[in-house]
Amino acid sequence: AQSVTQLDSHVSVSEGTPVLLRCNYSSSYSPSLFWYVQHPNKGLQLLLKYTSAATLVKGINGFEAEFKKSETSFHLTKPSAHMSDAAEYFCVVSDGNNDMRFGAGTRLTVKP
Amino acid sequence: DAGITQSPRYKITETGRQVTLMCHQTWSHSYMFWYRQDLGHGLRLIYYSAAADITDKGEVPDGYVVSRSKTENFPLTLESATRSQTSVYFCASSTTGGLRNQPQHFGDGTRLSIL
Numbered sequence: 292a293q294s295v296t297q298l299d300s301h302v303s304v305s306e307g308t309p310v311l312l313r314c315n316y317s318s319s320y321s322p323s324l325f326w327y328v329q330h331p332n333k334g335l336q337l338l339l340k341y342t343s344a345a346t347l348v349k350g351i352n353g354f355e356a357e358f359k360k361s362e363t364s365f366h367l368t369k370p371s372a373h374m375s376d377a378a379e380y381f382c383v384v385s386d387g388n389n390d391m392r393f394g395a396g397t398r399l400t401v402k403p
Numbered sequence: 404d405a406g407i408t409q410s411p412r413y414k415i416t417e418t419g420r421q422v423t424l425m426c427h428q429t430w431s432h433s434y435m436f437w438y439r440q441d442l443g444h445g446l447r448l449i450y451y452s453a454a455a456d457i458t459d460k461g462e463v464p465d466g467y468v469v470s471r472s473k474t475e476n477f478p479l480t481l482e483s484a485t486r487s488q489t490s491v492y493f494c495a496s497s498t499t500g501g502l503r504n505q506p507q508h509f510g511d512g513t514r515l516s517i518l
Contacts, residue, residue, distance in 0.1 A: 381446070
């Protein structure tokens with residue numbers, strides 16, 4: 292069975308400082324991994340995805356994530372936070388069998 | 404504009420009543436999905452559909468019914484609503500169900516309260 296653990300339920304950063312949202316996964320297969328962002332009262336939007344190509348994945352809005360198999364991690368980073376980055380972020384794992392497992396989410400707060 | 408539309412956006416009903424949440428997509432995606440979002444659980448898959456007239460259970464299907472007579476529509480029905488089904492419901496679609504390479508596209512959600 293596959294699962295995802297987002298290590299922080301809430302992360303608070305100042306505008307202009309780096310962002311780190313942590314995600315560990317468990318999967319019996321070579322997984323696909325995704326990060327989605329959810330703004331208030333909206334659906335989820337794909338930020339980036341890993342599908343066994345390059346381990347460093349670049350996404351939209353300056354976000355990137357690195358797949359580390361030895362650590363079973365897929366942490367999301369951004370060099371400089373912007374106020375518009377404040378949202379809920381979800382790490383997702385899929386083994387390709389019509390089954391996606393979502394993490395519980397990390398709420399990112401950006402202080403001016 | 405193409406997209407995925409959920410209706411209603413907000414719904415309040417009483418226990419024991421039947422309620423149907425609608426989902427419509429204009430991309431002609433083969434796969435459609437229903438999730439519920441609850442605090443501390445992220446999103447959990449209720450049902451999904453690979454094509455018209457093909458549906459299958461997800462992680463939390465009990466108390467829900469789906470149908471898919473047309474590719475573009477995927478309604479979710481609570482036949483006898485319970486308070487535990489109070490949640491935010493999201494519909495999503497994708498070109499493939501394998502999900503290994505294709506992301507899902509989400510609607511804006513339906514906030515359902517059951518009194």
